[in-house]
Amino acid sequence: MENVFKAEPKHADFSWASIGDIKEGRENLGEDMPVLVYRLLQYSMNHVLVTEMGQEQADHVFRAAGELVGHEYARNALDLTLGMDPFLAQLQASLRSLRIGILRMEMLDDRDGSFVLTVGEDLDCSGLPITNEVVCVYDEGFIAGIFEEYTGKPYKVREVDCWASGARVCRFKGVQGG
Ligand SMILES: [Zn+2]
Numbered sequence: 001m002e003n004v005f006k007a008e009p010k011h012a013d014f015s016w017a018s019i020g021d022i023k024e025g026r027e028n029l030g031e032d033m034p035v036l037v038y039r040l041l042q043y044s045m046n047h048v049l050v051t052e053m054g055q056e057q058a059d060h061v062f063r064a065a066g067e068l069v070g071h072e073y074a075r076n077a078l079d080l081t082l083g084m085d086p087f088l089a090q091l092q093a094s095l096r097s098l099r100i101g102i103l104r105m106e107m108l109d110d111r112d113g114s115f116v117l118t119v120g121e122d123l124d125c126s127g128l129p130i131t132n133e134v135v136c137v138y139d140e141g142f143i144a145g146i147f148e149e150y151t152g153k154p155y156k157v158r159e160v161d162c163w164a165s166g167a168r169v170c171r172f173k174g175v176q177g178g
Contacts, residue, residue, distance in 0.1 A: 014068055016076040035123060042124065042138070063141035070145020080150055084108070087150060099123065101170070113151060113176040117143070118161075118169040125163040125170060134162040136170050143172055151176070 011018075022031045049058035074080060077094060078087070092103040101119035108115045120126075124136045136159045144157040157174040161167035 014072070016072045038123065059137045062138040063144075066138040066141025066143075067145040067148075068141075070142040070147075071149045072145075073142070074146045074149035078146070078150075084110070091146065095119075101126075104169075106171070113147075113153065113155075113174075115147075115174045116171065117174070118171045120169045122163065122170045128164045130166050131164050132166065133164050134159040134170075135164045136162055136172075139170065140172065143174060147174060153177075 009017075046058060046062065049061055053061075078090060080087075082090060088103075088105055088108075095101055095103050101122040104118045104120070106116040106118060119136075119139065122136060122139065124139055128135065140157045140159055144155040147153075147155045147157070153176050155174050155176055157172050159170055159172050161169065161171035163170065
């Protein structure tokens with residue numbers, strides 16, 4: 001007999017499994033689609049969120065979503081048992097193969113866990129009009145989520161250079177702690 005008290009999975013409950021079986025569902029169209037489509041979703045969503053709740057709250061939403069994905073991605077797509085150097089090599093290869101961007105670690109302090117990394121050809125912003133803003137808040141959360149999952153410690157990641165701020169790569173600084 002079915003247990004009526006067992007919680008059914010809901011569409012709003014995000015996990016790696018929420019993505020579903022893309023291969024099966026898109027037999028003819030396949031698993032890839034243009035970056036244009038990703039950005040249309042992302043930047044229309046950003047516009048609506050900023051309009052309805054203001055920049056700060058909208059950034060919070062994108063950052064929180066990125067962090068959620070960072071955790072799920074790290075748990076499901078990365079080997080978290082590796083030491084730091086092979087872990088970073090794996091992360092770099094994975095981000096490249098998913099065509100998210102080209103990762104370079106510029107600085108990593110193994111005493112306090114802080115880092116500076118760049119993402120070239122970033123999925124979110126490369127080629128955007130220059131507005132003198134850093135816009136990759138989703139990536140801030142995504143990178144924090146990955147490092148949180150790997151180290152087991154909270155991270156705060158902020159973008160300091162962005163294509164939209166006039167740089168050619170996105171540069172992120174990460175520090176341990178809330
Ligand atoms: Zn950026």
